[in-house]
Amino acid sequence: MKHIIEPYLPEHAVDSVFEMIKHYGVHLKIVNERVTRHGDYRRNANGYHQITVNSSLNKYRFLITLVHEIAHLAAFEKFGRNIKPHGVEWKATFQRLMVPYIRPEIFPAQLLPLLARHFRNPKASSDTDATLSIALKQFDEKSDKNYIFEIPYGSHFRIYNGKIFRKGAQRVKRFECMEVSTGRVYLFNPNAEVELLPH
Numbered sequence: 001m002k003h004i005i006e007p008y009l010p011e012h013a014v015d016s017v018f019e020m021i022k023h024y025g026v027h028l029k030i031v032n033e034r035v036t037r038h039g040d041y042r043r044n045a046n047g048y049h050q051i052t053v054n055s056s057l058n059k060y061r062f063l064i065t066l067v068h069e070i071a072h073l074a075a076f077e078k079f080g081r082n083i084k085p086h087g088v089e090w091k092a093t094f095q096r097l098m099v100p101y102i103r104p105e106i107f108p109a110q111l112l113p114l115l116a117r118h119f120r121n122p123k124a125s126s127d128t129d130a131t132l133s134i135a136l137k138q139f140d141e142k143s144d145k146n147y148i149f150e151i152p153y154g155s156h157f158r159i160y161n162g163k164i165f166r167k168g169a170q171r172v173k174r175f176e177c178m179e180v181s182t183g184r185v186y187l188f189n190p191n192a193e194v195e196l197l198p199h
Contacts, residue, residue: 004030008055008062012105017066020097024073028066030055038125039065041072049073058139060107064126067098086124094122111135130173130191137191148175149190156180157194164197 002018008030009017021028029052038061039053051069053062071094072085079089101107102115114132127133134147151157151167157177158164165186168176174187188194 001028008053008057008059009066010059010063010106013063013101016100017063020067020070024070024077025049026051026070026073028053032056038127039069041069043073043076058136058141060111060139061126061136063101063106064098064136067101068094068122068126071097091122095119098122108139127191128189130189133191143193144195145193146196147190148177148188148192148194151194151196156197156199158197159192159194165194 001021002014005018005021005028006014020026025048027048027050029050031052031054033054033056037054038057039051042050044050051066051073053065053069057065071090074097075083075090075093078093083089098119102112102119104112107115111132114129114135118126118129118132123129126136137147146157148157148167149170153167153169155167156164157167164180165177165188166180168178168185170176170190171187174189176185177188178185
C-alpha cells in the first residue's frame with residue numbers, strides 16, 4: 001500500500017501518513033477528479049472507513065485533504081457521531097493531526113506561514129482560504145483556467161458545469177457575477193477557477 005500512496009505525497013510525509021492510515025483502518029481510494037470536492041470520508045454499512053481523495057491534486061493539497069478526511073474519522077471515534085462534521089471537535093482533531101506536517105522537510109517555505117495561519121482555525125475547505133488556495137495552486141500542473149480575480153471586469157467566463165457569467169464588481173472579498181442566461185447574480189470567491197471566454 002505504501003508504494004501506492006508514495007507518488008501522491010511529499011517524500012518526508014509518506015511513512016507517517018502510511019502509519020496513520022493503518023492506525024485508523026482506512027480504506028483509501030484515489031479517484032479521478034471530482035469538481036465539487038477534493039476528498040471525502042464515509043463509514044460504510046459493514047463498518048469499514050473509506051476515504052477517497054482526487055488523484056489530480058498536487059502533493060501538498062493531497063496531504064492536506066487526506067489528513068482532513070482522517071480527522072473526520074478520528075473526531076467521530078473520539079467524540080461520537082453526533083458532532084458537527086466541521087465543528088470544534090473536528091477542527092481540534094484536524095489541527096492535532098496536521099500540525100506535525102507543517103515543517104520545511106514537507107512543505108515549501110513559502111507555504112509554511114500560510115499553513116500556520118490557516119490551521120489556527122481550519123475551515124471546512126482549504127479553498128475558502130483564498131490566499132492558501134492560490135499559493136497551493138502554483139504547485140498544480142499547468143491549466144488553461146484563470147482565477148476570477150485575474151480576469152477583467154465585465155468579461156464573460158464559463159464555470160465547470162458549462163454556465164456562462166459576466167464578471168461584476170467586488171464586494172468585500174467576493175465578486176458579483178451575473179449568469180448570462182438568467183440574469184441571476186451569484187457571488188464568487190476570488191480563487192474560483194474559470195475559463196475566460198473571448199469577446
